[in-house]
Amino acid sequence: MSLLAIGSVAFDAIETPYGKTDKIIGGAGTFISLSASYFKTPVNLVAVVGDDFPEAYIQLLKDKGVDTTGLQMKEGEKSFFWAGRYHNNMNSRDTLVTELNVLGTFDPIIPDAYQGCEYLMLGNLTPAVQQTVIERLVKRPKLIVMDTMNFWMNVAMDDLKSVLQLIDVLCINDEEARQLSGEYSLRTAAKKILGMGPKTLIIKKGEHGALLFQEEKIFFCPALPLEEVFDPTGAGDTFVGGFIGYLAKTDDISFENMKRAIVYGSAMASFCVEKFGTERLVELSYEELLSRVQEFKTLAGFEV
């Protein structure tokens, strides 16, 4: 089924203990689209860049089958730019530069051809923009998944709570779940957040895996223990892109299938961190993905 993804398409400059990059392609919309594209389902992207954005980077998305009709290019403006430096343990990072640029006035225009999409992925953006996307869809999608971050909880909590009423699945990390709920225990936090609108909650714990909550049900998927994490940038977006990509492909939103989708998302994320930026995602084969999903099964499987 067709998938509509919205999120930033941008420049990242990354420093990790393994090296540093110049401005390379990044942004939530980029990682989500690339990850979802592996599931052979139409991926339609709505995003905005400036006229400094290289055609080659857009071509990279097109080559993976991503429809970029909805990617606006603003003449005379610059693309969103983020620069960050990861610490030795890769679990914390300093933001060195955030230049909002075109993202500051982003008006998410939905091309007519994108109407009727069954799956909607709202990548991390201003909650007001996320809500606008929902309101501009003529028919409500079968499933709306939303990512957000602590920044919006600090500066736009009311807007955020308003969008939460309209979505099906919220995907945030453990610290964000604690901030949003005011609860330390993730189980208690989940209960509170599921009372705010979404019927399903995913809590990402990075190297510690991910939790899926729905009603009284809980599923846990570990992260694959890796010998080295080269660059964590985009891992969370890649995860959720794989999650919704798998659901759109299989068109089954049962809890059992969401469990599988979490495993596929985790497998995609485990590739993402192996190289800088989108490098590993671009060269990945579907066979490698299937083989890694089996590694997750071996890692977590037991008989009692």
Place this chain on the structure above:
Amino acid sequence: MSLLAIGSVAFDAIETPYGKTDKIIGGAGTFISLSASYFKTPVNLVAVVGDDFPEAYIQLLKDKGVDTTGLQMKEGEKSFFWAGRYHNNMNSRDTLVTELNVLGTFDPIIPDAYQGCEYLMLGNLTPAVQQTVIERLVKRPKLIVMDTMNFWMNVAMDDLKSVLQLIDVLCINDEEARQLSGEYSLRTAAKKILGMGPKTLIIKKGEHGALLFQEEKIFFCPALPLEEVFDPTGAGDTFVGGFIGYLAKTDDISFENMKRAIVYGSAMASFCVEKFGTERLVELSYEELLSRVQEFKTLAGFEV
């Protein structure tokens, strides 16, 4: 098969956000024995207390079928005492008091009736004392599991490395694995530690679960997401006690069975933290344990 456990039997005084205790029964030997006792296998304890240790606390162990012949009581001396205060998130704690007392001169005497044990659990103690226990056994046990902590890596690394050569399974937490190996990645740390002697390594990650490493094989068991953690004291000892208790009961040390043992250990630990000290462990039924093991299966199970 019979299990020999060695470790401290002591007083703990605990403060958590939920309340505080007077001196109550604690110590690695206590939690290990109580946990292992649920597996209906003979549990023989070697430990030392002072004459201030209440008979009622020793009776509590006996009531669970723990053989306390090897529990020495030193006249005119005091028992080991630890007091600690947990912070709000329960993940960090301050040690308020550590009084070594009888543990300072502990000579682990093995009663003749304990000779021939098939399973040996070396709870956290001076590495030299742990090694003495191994040397005093006439026949090498089928499986030797050892727990230790960062303190011994700081003050007795040579002794620790010497015992590592003699054991089969090492059980430590993630920070200890990083300190022992000098590696941040747990996968790389495991590779190095498996080159130091033990054929199997368990890395405990507290609320983030546990990893089992053997040769190239890895298994991950999540921790059960709990609404509240009342008191984490003894959870690690309870975990490893359940692990070796299950192995001794089933007498199968294959990797597949160790996976099950990790799940049983994790289930035991999930009970331990529900109340202060040993309180929940003492009142637990075997049926509750089996039911919780099924919760782990539901939590971690998926089909792909």
